[in-house]
Amino acid sequence: MYLKLAWRNLWRNHRRTLITVSSIMFAVVTALFIESLERGAHNLMIDNMTSFHTGYIQVQDYRYDEEPSLDNAFPFDEAFERRVMEMDERIEYTIPRIETFMLAAGDVQTRGAFVLGIDLERENRLNDLENRLTEGRFFEPGDGTAVVSEGLAGRLNLSVGDTLALIGQGRFGMTAAGVFEISGLMNHPQRDMNNQLVYISLPDAQWLLSADEHITALLVTPSNARYSDSIARTLRSGVEGEELSVYTWEEMMPDLLEALEFDRLGTRVYMGILYLIIGFGIFGTILMMTLERLREFGILLSVGMRRLKLALVVFIETFLISLLGIFSGSILGFFIILYFMRNPIHLGDDVGELMVEFGFDPILPTTLASDIFFWQCLIIFIIATLISLYPSGKILRLNIQEASRK
Amino acid sequence: MISEPTQEDKPMSIITTHNLSKVYNPDTVPVHALRDVSLEFEEGEFTTVRGPSGSGKTTLLNMIGGLDEPSSGYVVVDGVRITGMPDRKLINFRLNNIGFVFQSYNLVPVFTAYENVTFIMLLQKSSKKEMDDRAHELLDAVGLSSKLNSRPKELSGGEQQRVAVARALASRPKFILADEPTANLDSKSAMNLLDMMEKMNREENVTFIFSSHDQRVIDRARRVITMVDGAIYSDEKQTPKRTEPAK
Numbered sequence: 001m002y003l004k005l006a007w008r009n010l011w012r013n014h015r016r017t018l019i020t021v022s023s024i025m026f027a028v029v030t031a032l033f034i035e036s037l038e039r040g041a042h043n044l045m046i047d048n049m050t051s052f053h054t055g056y057i058q059v060q061d062y063r064y065d066e067e068p069s070l071d072n073a074f075p076f077d078e079a080f081e082r083r084v085m086e087m088d089e090r091i092e093y094t095i096p097r098i099e100t101f102m103l104a105a106g107d108v109q110t111r112g113a114f115v116l117g118i119d120l121e122r123e124n125r126l127n128d129l130e131n132r133l134t135e136g137r138f139f140e141p142g143d144g145t146a147v148v149s150e151g152l153a154g155r156l157n158l159s160v161g162d163t164l165a166l167i168g169q170g171r172f173g174m175t176a177a178g179v180f181e182i183s184g185l186m187n188h189p190q191r192d193m194n195n196q197l198v199y200i201s202l203p204d205a206q207w208l209l210s211a212d213e214h215i216t217a218l219l220v221t222p223s224n225a226r227y228s229d230s231i232a233r234t235l236r237s238g239v240e241g242e243e244l245s246v247y248t249w250e251e252m253m254p255d256l257l258e259a260l261e262f263d264r265l266g267t268r269v270y271m272g273i274l275y276l277i278i279g280f281g282i283f284g285t286i287l288m289m290t291l292e293r294l295r296e297f298g299i300l301l302s303v304g305m306r307r308l309k310l311a312l313v314v315f316i317e318t319f320l321i322s323l324l325g326i327f328s329g330s331i332l333g334f335f336i337i338l339y340f341m342r343n344p345i346h347l348g349d350d351v352g353e354l355m356v357e358f359g360f361d362p363i364l365p366t367t368l369a370s371d372i373f374f375w376q377c378l379i380i381f382i383i384a385t386l387i388s389l390y391p392s393g394k395i396l397r398l399n400i401q402e403a404s405r406k
Numbered sequence: 407m408i409s410e411p412t413q414e415d416k417p418m419s420i421i422t423t424h425n426l427s428k429v430y431n432p433d434t435v436p437v438h439a440l441r442d443v444s445l446e447f448e449e450g451e452f453t454t455v456r457g458p459s460g461s462g463k464t465t466l467l468n469m470i471g472g473l474d475e476p477s478s479g480y481v482v483v484d485g486v487r488i489t490g491m492p493d494r495k496l497i498n499f500r501l502n503n504i505g506f507v508f509q510s511y512n513l514v515p516v517f518t519a520y521e522n523v524t525f526i527m528l529l530q531k532s533s534k535k536e537m538d539d540r541a542h543e544l545l546d547a548v549g550l551s552s553k554l555n556s557r558p559k560e561l562s563g564g565e566q567q568r569v570a571v572a573r574a575l576a577s578r579p580k581f582i583l584a585d586e587p588t589a590n591l592d593s594k595s596a597m598n599l600l601d602m603m604e605k606m607n608r609e610e611n612v613t614f615i616f617s618s619h620d621q622r623v624i625d626r627a628r629r630v631i632t633m634v635d636g637a638i639y640s641d642e643k644q645t646p647k648r649t650e651p652a653k
Contacts, residue, residue, distance in 0.1 A: 001528050005514070005516065005517070009516055011516075301497065302471070302473055302500070302502070302506055303499025303526060303529075304529050304577065305497075305501075305529055306494070306497055306498075307493070308528075309529070367594070400473050
């Protein structure tokens with residue numbers, strides 16, 4: 001009966017109820033969208049950085065972090081790889097890399113280059129590298145060709161089919177020099193990398209750098225990114241006593257984490273203001289509803305309804321309004337987020353350029369994460385519930401006679 | 407002009423007010439709504455408290471109904487002193503002992519006539535069958551058995567007030583307090599309502615105490631208490647008479 005009373009009371013004043021439901025719905029949609037946009041942008045940044053830079057977990061020689069030199073490369077073979085894979089069944093695959101800085105020269109120009117020796121097949125699984133190719137083809141293992149990033153190729157005035165000379169220092173002071181035919185040009189999503197990157201096959205790199213069967217990093221890819229920390233812990237205990245270290249992407253990119261945290265803080269402040277506005281909006285309607293119905297409350301108390309029961313009925317009303325608002329807001333929010341997930345917002349010229357400058361795609365995608373829905377709906381629900389305490393409190397303190405006179 | 411009560415075969419009082427006084431704004435501009443009112447009401451009475459606006463009729467009924475606290479004096483209902491009773495106990499007491507009929511009906515607008523009547527019994531935790539039987543019986547008695555499922559806005563003023571009477575009776579109260587019950591009704595509806603309440607009083611010995619300055623209500627009462635400026639001016643028994651509505 002109380003539920004029936006509350007439900008019917010809701011629809012006594014359709015307009016008021018619909019305004020309240022709409023304000024909660026708007027609140028839910030806005031909160032969901034902002035949170036999803038922020039998470040989507042962050043995920044994209046993390047994805048870019050992990051895919052093209054660090055991976056989710058790396059195994060390195062324990063000295064490499066302090067002194068990133070080929071002298072601190074570590075031996076890598078199939079047996080080691082198998083051992084790593086067996087340490088945790090949530091590891092999906094591993095990617096060996098060898099990387100160093102060298103001089104890259106064309107006919108007339110010389111530039112500093114970041115040379116990456118890779119296993120193309122496995123890199124493709126992580127970052128779909130082959131799809132970044134803008135011209136030519138990728139190399140076969142050991143075929144003596146290189147893929148050069150467009151920015152660097154432009155600076156060296158080189159194109160597909162030209163010869164690239166790489167000069168530097170190999171392992172333990174060995175001279176490293178070699179010429180590679182440019183088999184393809186690629187576009188790296190991060191601008192600074194796009195201006196200095198040279199990809200060669202892992203065997204070619206090991207030969208060039210006198211680092212046979214050595215790599216500088218083994219990237220470990222978990223079946224799900226959220227397992228990164230626990231897999232890293234397993235690996236750490238697995239390689240204990242060996243001269244190896246294991247890092248997660250958060251440990252390798254503290255600056256990125258700080259930037260994301262700072263960004264999140266800004267969003268929290270914005271969300272706090274939004275919650276405040278929403279809260280006052282809902283409170284205004286509830287206040288109006290309460291004051292309009294004081295006489296009715298007084299009468300119900302006169303005829304014998306207990307204060308707590310009446311407060312419960314009014315609480316149920318607010319609860320139902322909140323539920324309706326949250327439910328409709330979630331559905332609408334779901335479709336809006338889905339739309340912007342499939343059609344991300346493209347940032348305009350200036351902001352877009354700035355994003356590219358910092359190495360990020362100039363888009364703002366959304367993400368459909370269930371925890372966003374859960375937390376945002378819960379927060380709005382708590383706000384609405386706290387607001388419903390006002391009419392309940394008013395009923396508990398109501399002077400029956402004064403209320404009945406209103 | 408207060409008539410002396412007779413002592414012969416006097417039935418037990420169901421309500422007693424002892425030196426009731428009520429002063430609003432005692433610290434600023436004191437308004438004496440009630441001045442030392444002592445009254446007794448017996449079971450089965452059909453009494454009207456009359457008086458001009460501001461004479462203290464409604465305040466008196468509010469005190470008797472436990473809706474307001476006196477500044478001094480107290481009220482005893484069926485041997486229980488309700489003045490100063492804790493709020494929760496008082497609400498329970500009202501629910502089980504007192505029926506209210508208000509000037510503007512005050513039905514729950516979202517409930518049907520049937521639900522308005524059963525709602526009170528639900529508060530008393532009556533069984534479903536008991537609620538159902540009583541609601542049908544009462545709505546039949548007030549002549550609304552065909553409008554069980556009508557909501558207040560679908561009923562006329564007179565019909566709404568009859569539902570209010572049925573609601574007031576639903577909890578089987580010891581007495582009913584009706585504050586200006588005919589004030590918003592046309593003559594015919596007022597007569598029908600009074601007929602119905604008189605019948606319930608006569609046949610079921612339900613005690614009614616009205617506050618009204620409507621002559622039709624005053625004429626029907628067997629006891630008329632007149633109040634002026636918060637005090638009892640007169641308290642008289644009379645032979646009720648039925649004033650036919652003007653054609």
